[in-house]
Amino acid sequence: MATAEQTVSLPQTNALTKRASDRSSHSRSPATTRRRPWLAIALFIGPALIYYTVFVVYPLFATVYYSFHTIAPGGGQVTTTFVGLKNYQELFRDSTFFLAVRNTLLWGFVGPILEMCLATVLAFVVYYRVPFWRFYRVAWFTPILVSGVIIGIVFRWIFNVDWGLVNVALRAVGLNALAVNWLGRLDTPIWVVIFVHLWATFGFSFVLLLAGLSAIPPELVEAAYIDGASRLQAIWRVMLPLLRPTFITVLILSFLGKMHAFNVVWALTNGGPLHYSETVATYMQKRAFSYNSLDLGYPSAMGVVWFGVTVIGVGLISRWLRSRSNDLN
Amino acid sequence: MAVATRPLSDQLDLWSRRFKLSLLTLALLAFTAIIIIPFVWMVLMSVRTTGEILNNPYGLPAQVRWQNYLRLLFDPGIQFYRYFINSVFVTGCAILITALLSTLAGYGFGRTRYDFKFRGWLFALLLFALVLPPQVMYIPQFTMMATYGLINTPFALILIYGALGLPVSTYLMATYFSQLPSEMEDAARIDGASDFRMFWQVMLPLARPALATVILVNALTYWNELLLSITMVTRPDFRTLPAAMMFFVGESASDYAMAATSLVTATIPILILYLLLSDKFIEGMTAGALKG
Numbered sequence: 207m208a209t210a211e212q213t214v215s216l217p218q219t220n221a222l223t224k225r226a227s228d229r230s231s232h233s234r235s236p237a238t239t240r241r242r243p244w245l246a247i248a249l250f251i252g253p254a255l256i257y258y259t260v261f262v263v264y265p266l267f268a269t270v271y272y273s274f275h276t277i278a279p280g281g282g283q284v285t286t287t288f289v290g291l292k293n294y295q296e297l298f299r300d301s302t303f304f305l306a307v308r309n310t311l312l313w314g315f316v317g318p319i320l321e322m323c324l325a326t327v328l329a330f331v332v333y334y335r336v337p338f339w340r341f342y343r344v345a346w347f348t349p350i351l352v353s354g355v356i357i358g359i360v361f362r363w364i365f366n367v368d369w370g371l372v373n374v375a376l377r378a379v380g381l382n383a384l385a386v387n388w389l390g391r392l393d394t395p396i397w398v399v400i401f402v403h404l405w406a407t408f409g410f411s412f413v414l415l416l417a418g419l420s421a422i423p424p425e426l427v428e429a430a431y432i433d434g435a436s437r438l439q440a441i442w443r444v445m446l447p448l449l450r451p452t453f454i455t456v457l458i459l460s461f462l463g464k465m466h467a468f469n470v471v472w473a474l475t476n477g478g479p480l481h482y483s484e485t486v487a488t489y490m491q492k493r494a495f496s497y498n499s500l501d502l503g504y505p506s507a508m509g510v511v512w513f514g515v516t517v518i519g520v521g522l523i524s525r526w527l528r529s530r531s532n533d534l535n
Numbered sequence: 536m537a538v539a540t541r542p543l544s545d546q547l548d549l550w551s552r553r554f555k556l557s558l559l560t561l562a563l564l565a566f567t568a569i570i571i572i573p574f575v576w577m578v579l580m581s582v583r584t585t586g587e588i589l590n591n592p593y594g595l596p597a598q599v600r601w602q603n604y605l606r607l608l609f610d611p612g613i614q615f616y617r618y619f620i621n622s623v624f625v626t627g628c629a630i631l632i633t634a635l636l637s638t639l640a641g642y643g644f645g646r647t648r649y650d651f652k653f654r655g656w657l658f659a660l661l662l663f664a665l666v667l668p669p670q671v672m673y674i675p676q677f678t679m680m681a682t683y684g685l686i687n688t689p690f691a692l693i694l695i696y697g698a699l700g701l702p703v704s705t706y707l708m709a710t711y712f713s714q715l716p717s718e719m720e721d722a723a724r725i726d727g728a729s730d731f732r733m734f735w736q737v738m739l740p741l742a743r744p745a746l747a748t749v750i751l752v753n754a755l756t757y758w759n760e761l762l763l764s765i766t767m768v769t770r771p772d773f774r775t776l777p778a779a780m781m782f783f784v785g786e787s788a789s790d791y792a793m794a795a796t797s798l799v800t801a802t803i804p805i806l807i808l809y810l811l812l813s814d815k816f817i818e819g820m821t822a823g824a825l826k827g
Contacts, residue, residue: 244651245730247643249643250640251639251640254705255640257632257636261676261698262698262701264675266671268678269671269674272675284681331559336559336560338560338564348570348571351802351809353759353776353802356780356801356802359780359784361573364576371572462665462668465668466670469759487668494766495677502677502678509674510671512668513668513671516667516668
């Protein structure tokens with residue numbers, strides 16, 4: 207009986223990875239003294255691990271290996287030449303790469319923050335059941351379902367300088383000066399990309415935050431009201447701090463989304479004009495397969511650098527938010 | 536009745552709250568319009584002629600032309616049906632691979648019965664792929680496929696997509712399996728059922744909501760994937776929909792009606808799948824994501 211309860215309650219300690227150590231610390235329960243069903247274990251997790259090793263782990267290491275080489279595919283075979291750190295040195299001299307890094311970092315910084323603020327406000331609005339909340343919940347989620355390619359193409363039309371919806375609307379209210387060539391200038395395209403991607407992905411953060419809000423025990427909020435808190439104070443002092451784990455999840459997922467994003471940029475601006483809305487993802491694709499430079503080593507070095515940046519970014523976000531929540535407790 | 540007995544200050548308070556609420560509603564409706572207008576515009580364009588659109592991009596259709604859709608689907612010059620079939624085939628096969636591997640692995644990782652010393656480690660290693668940008672792996676994936684002669688076949692995409700959704704799916708399945716009670720498992724074991732029968736006949740049917748989530752999440756990813764699609768497949772016959780649309784809109788840049796029709800049609804399968812699985816989807820997504 208005790209073991210049955212244990213297996214039911216253990217999953218509530220949320221990280222599955224923790225459970226291995228949990229079990230070994232009090233390992234004399236009957237379930238573990240029995241011989242382990244190794245055959246079944248191998249049968250269940252073996253296939254996935256093998257598949258994962260072949261198609262993810264191997265390519266990951268191969269990318270690192272490639273980044274120290276010049277890789278020229280052609281004529282059915284691949285010519286590999288060791289060049290040491292040359293690819294990395296070249297990266298530092300590549301002004302287009304700098305532009306791509308600047309754009310992607312700007313996006314990775316501004317995008318998640320905007321998305322989290324917007325999604326939080328919207329989640330509260332639906333949580334408090336304003337009129338039409340059911341309609342909002344469906345409508346705000348729909349952009350998630352649409353392909354980034356389609357979104358990119360449609361917004362290329364919407365931001366068209368002559369007949370795009372944005373400029374038509376601006377001219378209609380007399381703001382002709384603001385009706386600029388959104389996708390043709392050097393300064394605006396990256397902001398259009400940020401806006402369009404926000405439009406496309408905020409629904410996901412919204413759903414996560416709404417679920418996080420709904421998971422807050424109502425007693426805690428009621429207790430705050432009984433202690434004389436106003437609704438704003440209850441939100442600010444009770445609900446937002448309790449939402450912190452969800453904020454971490456939302457920020458990290460959103461950040462990763464910006465770091466991985468390819469479709470929307472490729473279809474919307476294709477990195478242009480003059481690489482001013484280039485991101486690392488689009489530049490890598492161009493260097494690897496669109497330019498006729500026939501070298502897969504250089505873009506691999508880009509990938510390795512970008513992998514490092516992404517891991518550091520995720521680490522910073524989680525550390526920053528975790529330490530802040532520790533301060534509060 | 537109650538209103539009549541209220542003092543004036545309360546009345547004013549009520550009105551000011553109503554005023555604030557209508558302001559809020561107005562703002563929210565305006566915001567929602569920003570979300571919805573692109574969709575509405577796309578659908579309207581898809582049933583007009585390009586001539587009409589060029590005259591007035593924001594007019595209503597003079598006459599609803601559903602034949603645009605017929606032309607798109609059956610015109611051999613456009614070959615939309617071919618891309619559509621390619622996408623269905625690639626997405627379907629890849630989901631099959633991911634669903635099979637991730638339910639098995641999710642069961643092995645999720646149940647305490649199969650715990651062993653380095654299981655937590657292996658699971659963390661698998662989840663690490665969530666942080667990896669797909670760009671970090673796709674160049675060796677390309678050379679790998681080139682070595683085995685799979686470039687320009689749907690199988691290159693199927694094999695790699697199968698791995699793409701594996702970490703998320705295994706995570707969702709493992710979380711779900713770990714929350715199922717073990718009584719039924721114990722009972723089945725006493726009856727002499729093997730591990731695999733226990734999984735297949737007892738536990739998997741219980742995990743159907745998680746499976747629905749896995750299918751929908753991966754369908755969304757695979758159906759809309761572009762980077763690998765344009766890299767692994769350059770022959771027009773084998774293009775999937777996102778890649779085909781990039782070229783379609785690029786080549787026939789002036790045919791806005793047909794472009795809009797293709798954009799709408801490409802979205803419909805996912806919409807249908809979403810409507811079929813939506814309750815379980817949001818539930819399963821949030822259940823999984825909030826654990827992390």
